[in-house]
Amino acid sequence: MEKMEHIIHEDQKNDRIDKAISSINEEWSRSQVQQWIKEGHVLVNGLKVKTNYKCSVNDQVEIIIPEPEELDVVAEEMNLDIYFEDSDVLVVNKPKGMVVHPAPGHSSGTLVNGLMAHCTDLSGINGVLRPGIVHRIDKDTSGLLMVAKSDLAHESLVNQLVAKTVTRKYKAIVHGHIPHDYGTIDAPLGRDTRDRQSMTVVDNGKHAVTHFHVIERFKDFTYVECQLETGRTHQIRVHMKYIGFPLVGDPKYGPRKTLDINGQALHAGLLGFNHPRTNEYLEFEAPLPAEFEELLLNLRNNH
Numbered sequence: 001m002e003k004m005e006h007i008i009h010e011d012q013k014n015d016r017i018d019k020a021i022s023s024i025n026e027e028w029s030r031s032q033v034q035q036w037i038k039e040g041h042v043l044v045n046g047l048k049v050k051t052n053y054k055c056s057v058n059d060q061v062e063i064i065i066p067e068p069e070e071l072d073v074v075a076e077e078m079n080l081d082i083y084f085e086d087s088d089v090l091v092v093n094k095p096k097g098m099v100v101h102p103a104p105g106h107s108s109g110t111l112v113n114g115l116m117a118h119c120t121d122l123s124g125i126n127g128v129l130r131p132g133i134v135h136r137i138d139k140d141t142s143g144l145l146m147v148a149k150s151d152l153a154h155e156s157l158v159n160q161l162v163a164k165t166v167t168r169k170y171k172a173i174v175h176g177h178i179p180h181d182y183g184t185i186d187a188p189l190g191r192d193t194r195d196r197q198s199m200t201v202v203d204n205g206k207h208a209v210t211h212f213h214v215i216e217r218f219k220d221f222t223y224v225e226c227q228l229e230t231g232r233t234h235q236i237r238v239h240m241k242y243i244g245f246p247l248v249g250d251p252k253y254g255p256r257k258t259l260d261i262n263g264q265a266l267h268a269g270l271l272g273f274n275h276p277r278t279n280e281y282l283e284f285e286a287p288l289p290a291e292f293e294e295l296l297l298n299l300r301n302n303h
Contacts, residue, residue, distance in 0.1 A: 008059040017044060017053040021063060022196045030196040041066060073102050073128055078114030083284045088153040088276050089146060090119070090132070093286045096142040096263060101130045115147060122147070123154035134158050135231060140249075142289050143170070143268025148276075156276035161231060167272030168228040170236055171215075171288060173265040173295065174245040175255060178214050178222040185210045185239040189232045198252055199234045201242050208232045210239045216296075218303040221248060223296065237264060248295075259295065267292055 004024075012020045021042065022033045034051045036042055041064040044053060081093035094100065094111055101112045115122060115132060122132035125148070132147040134157045146166075148154035160166050190205030192198040209229035216223040222245065226236045237253045240246055246254040250264040259265075272283035288296075 002065040004063045004065060006061040006063065008055045008057055008061065010057055012055050013057050015055050016051065017042065017049055017055055017061070018051045019193075020055050021061065023193060024063075028196075036063070036066070039066070072107075073116065073131075074108060074113060075117035076108060076113040077117045080111075080114050080118055081286075082118075083144065083286065084282065085119075086149075087121070088148070088150050089157070090115070090149055091144060091146050091271065091282075091284050094137060094142060094145055094268075096140055096289060096291070099139045100136045100145070101133050103129070111145070119149065121149050123149060123151050125151055125154045135161060137268050138234065138237075138264070138266075140263025141170075141266045141268060142286075142292075144271035144284055144286050145268070146271060146273060150276075153276040157273065160273055164229055165274065167270060167283065168231070168268065169270035170226045170228070171267045171269050171292070172224050172226055172236060172240065173248040173292075173299070174222050174224060174240050175220065175248060175258065176222060176245045177217060177220070178224065178245055180214075182213045183211070183243070185212070185243055187239060187242055189235060189238055199232070199238050201238065206230075206232055208235050208239065210236055212240075218299045221299055223299075236266060261291060261295060265292060265295060 006024055008020060018030055018033045018037060022028050022030045037049065037051045040048050042049065043062040045060050082090065083093060084091040099106060099110045102110050112131060124131055126133055132149060134146060134148050134154060137143055137145060146157055148157055186209045187201045188205030189199050189208040190202040192200040207230060211227045211229065212224050214222055214224055228235060237247055237250055241253045248259050248265040249261040267288055270285045272281060274281055
């Protein structure tokens with residue numbers, strides 16, 4: 001187990017202890033920290049506390065970080081929509097509603113479970129929970145993902161993502177009537193201090209850039225294509241909300257009154273990258289899911 005010490009400063013005075021600790025490291029979720037507190041892994045001034053303990057200035061906090069849960073990720077037969085595959089890389093069209101990789105409490109039914117049944121030679125760089133995974137899309141976002149089958153491919157694809165040479169274009173339907181045809185959103189993203197499960201625009205966040213252009217306008221909605229220059233968590237969803245045009249159906253960043261489509265109207269439709277071994281540029285395009293097409297048809301009919 002790893003130990004960490006933290007002193008409560010003036011800006012954390014009267015904060016709940018679970019909030020104060022989860023703000024130390026963006027990888028620690030509030031629910032995870034609450035579990036540590038309940039299990040006695042957090043001491044304040046040498047004593048165990050409850051999750052609603054209110055912090056005082058100069059409180060000495062000791063955090064005993066438990067060993068990560070070892071998960072046995074089981075291969076599961078799935079009907080995966082494979083667009084390309086060779087000995088180095090695989091491109092798959094992920095359906096809406098599927099989680100990309102397992103996590104504690106959610107160890108089955110993920111894309112990784114299906115990939116492990118489909119092929120045994122996934123890159124091991126990201127460990128047992130995320131073999132072959134070099135980038136992700138959200139559970140309720142559909143579309144294309146590249147998966148590394150060798151360590152050489154993994155390093156190459158990650159380097160291409162860092163160098164911003166991977167082409168990633170998404171189709172989305174947003175609330176509101178975007179008046180201009182083209183736009184670029186350049187706004188840094190970080191964890192929302194009020195909700196550690198959400199991202200928001202913050203001054204000290206990570207650099208994030210999204211380009212968009214309007215495909216079609218309806219009475220109260222706009223159909224757009226967004227191209228990622230960077231790939232931050234929830235980037236398109238947060239950026240479109242930031243400029244006043246949140247995604248239709250988005251349960252986290254959209255308005256309460258929205259179209260009922262069980263999650264955001266967002267599809268990763270185009271993916272392009274250089275092959276890790278041959279350096280040949282490969283580009284793939286996945287059609288809109290039927291539910292997305294039906295939503296567009298309804299908007300056109302109502303319009």
